[in-house]
Amino acid sequence: MAALSVVVVRKRFPAVGAAPEKLVLHDLRFRVAAGETVAVLGPSGCGKTTLLNLIAGLDREFEGRIERPAGRLAFVFQEPRLxxxxxxxxxxxxxxxxxxxxxxxxxxxxxxxxxxxxxxxxxxxxxxxxxxxxxxxxxxxxxPSLLLLDEPFVSLDQPTAWRLRLLLLELLARHRTTTLIVTHEPREAVMLADRILLLSAAPARLRAELAVPLSFDERREQARIEAVARALLPDLREPIAAEAA
Ligand SMILES: Nc1ncnc2c1ncn2[C@@H]1O[C@H](COP(=O)(O)OP(=O)(O)O)[C@@H](O)[C@H]1O
Ligand SMILES: [Mg+2]
CATH class of the missing domain: 1.10.238 (Recoverin; domain 1)
Incomplete structure (x- = not known):
């Protein structure tokens, strides 16, 4: 059963002054099942935050259709915004x-x-x-019936980021919240998500959809995460974040 259904045919930002129109998302289609955690993994600037804004209904200027679950939506922004x-x-x-x-x-x-x-x-x-x-x-x-997380652990030192990911892993397992997490960190996606949607650089298209074969306990072991990340994402040595350059 799909809790969230996303079809973005096109999302563009209009020309402003000398800056030309920009196509950011193109032909992006996916579903998230109830209770599932899906990661959207892509390079910086590819359109991940733009996508979350569409899903949250904060931006309605796009071609396509998004169906959200009934109930409350929660959005953890890239900056904590308290x-x-x-x-x-x-x-x-x-x-x-x-x-x-x-x-x-x-x-x-x-x-x-x-x-x-x-x-x-x-x-x-x-x-x-x-x-x-x-x-x-x-x-x-x-x-929330849908939790949206936009790079929730950026700018933290590695040990703190690791502890917070462990905490999130536990909370998602406990609450079975339907979750979409956006990140440019391949290991974060592997650790937390049941499924990874791999995006190209802008205009973002779906490059691949990857199931993550890790149990809850295995997700708490860095060596396991590393091994699966390397198996699923062969171009990991050239960091995915560098593709935008
Ligand atoms: N309001 C806007 N107007 C014009 N361009 C924008 C706007 N918001 C974002 N962009 C551009 O869209 C692209 C994707 O941005 P964003 O969704 O923030 O990427 P990501 O979150 O993946 O780093 C970037 O090139 C960015 O400069
Ligand atoms: Mg962003």
Whole structure:
């Protein structure tokens, strides 16, 4: 059963001044099943954020058709985008908007991202790693029927990024949330996704669709992830991110 169905025939940005019209996405079709985690893997600038904006309904200017599941959608942006002058708890309460058991849900969500104490802390005081975890809690606290993640672990040091990926892996397994994660990191895609949609450089087309043959436990072992990444993505030695150049 498809929870999400995406057909983008064309997405272009119009000419502005001397800059010509730009075709960013071309003939992109895929589905995501309920409970599945799919990664969209492609070089920087290929159109991944543009695609998420279409799926989220933030940008409606495209040719095609997108069917989303009923229920709430959660979007973890490339930057955490917390309200800096509000406490962490208020940042979460804001998206819950009058839900009766909001306080209990906020406590649970912060516990799940291993930050049970930060509720009263101003968001501006958080490290980037903590802010990314709070952004994840803010997404999960609404119990989304579709979770969209845009490179949620960029700009973190490697050990922190690894810990946060482990945390996300566990949370997705626990909640079985239908998830689309966008990344330019092949190993991140292999670790987290059931299936990888490999995009070309802009205008982004689907180059390949790859099932990831790893169990939950195997996904926690870096050597396994490395082996599968090299088997699935033979051009890994030339980093996929370099293709845009
Ligand atoms: N609002 C916009 N107007 C014109 N061009 C844009 C706009 N947003 C993005 N682009 C261009 O579209 C391409 C894809 O951008 P983006 O979706 O952000 O890529 P990615 O997230 O894969 O790095 C880039 O060349 C970018 O410069
Ligand atoms: Mg992007």
């Amino acid at each position: 309200l800096p002058w509000r406490t962490v708890e208020d940042n979460l309460r804001f998206v819950l908007d009058g839900v009766p058991d909001a306080s209990a849900r906020i406590r649970t969500a912060l516990g799940e991202v291993e930050l049970p104490e930060v509720g009263p802390v101003y968001a501006s005081r958080l490290s980037l790693g903590m802010a990314r975890r709070v952004a994840l809690a803010r997404a999960l606290v609404v119990r």
